[in-house]
Amino acid sequence: MSNTNVIGLFDSGVGGTSIWREINTLLPNENTLYLADSKNAPYGLKSKEEIIELCYKNTEFLLEQNAKLIVVACNTATTNAIKELRAKYDVPFIGIEPAIKPAANSTKTHTIGILATKGTLNSDLFHEKVKSFTNIKIIEQIGHGLVQLIENGDIESAEMMELLETYLKPMVAQNIDYLVLGCSHYPYLVPQIKKIIPSSIKIIDSGEAVAKQTKKILELNGIANTSQEKGKNVFYTNNEPSILENILGFHHNVFYLDF
Known part of the structure; x- marks a missing residue:
């Protein structure tokens, strides 16, 4: 080779x-x-x-x-x-895989959010990883429709903002201080995400x-x-x-x- x-x-x-x-x-x-x-x-x-x-x-x-x-x-x-x-x-x-460990190790509110696909959140490997973090609350949210919109080139659409608000606002209400992006498509949504969540919440990906x-x-x-x-x-x-x-x-x- x-x-x-x-x-x-x-x-x-x-x-x-x-x-x-x-x-x-x-x-x-x-x-x-x-x-x-x-x-x-x-x-x-x-x-x-x-x-x-x-x-x-x-x-x-x-x-x-x-x-x-x-x-x-x-x-x-x-x-x-x-x-x-x-x-x-x-x-x-x-x-x-989702960067749960750095978020779990750094959270001050003991609550982190993870936005990922259904396939990731339902996988055995993900469940194995999550099990080891017993002292923090992990709020899981499936990003229904986000990948399709990115693949269609609709990152800046009104529909994208509506979906993100639906997924992120409940996490913010539960006092997360870290948002883990558990899909390699999602870093392209950081500008949109920053319009929705407080600047105090750190966004991390892998x-x-x-x-x-x-x-x-x-x-x-x-x-x-x-x-x-x-x-x-x-x-x-x-x-x-x-x-x-x-x-x-x-x-x-x-x-x-x-x-």
């Missing part, structure tokens, strides 16, 4: 680009290949079996592109399929932690790219490329894939 091979990332759509940004910032010399399976978004409404099959398909595409490491840039895919992926393939996998873990695993496996040149980044989507381009803020190296 060549150290210049790509880091592969996949998500149920454009949201995982929030994770890609953090990895690209920390490791600018790494080559990356991102796969947006937008046609099947959101994964959060699918059965565990369906999610696992989609993850196999995504992984096999990335392995065909010689990925040296795969980042499952989707909370739902991680919480439902990471175990199966690691058992089936030899490549190192990095998963993402992006930075995932980037640091990616760096660590590359180094542990001896597969970090030591080239000083800027890496090449390529993006594939099986939906309208303009939505992915708008999220990324650029138009180069974004390709449609009939997948």
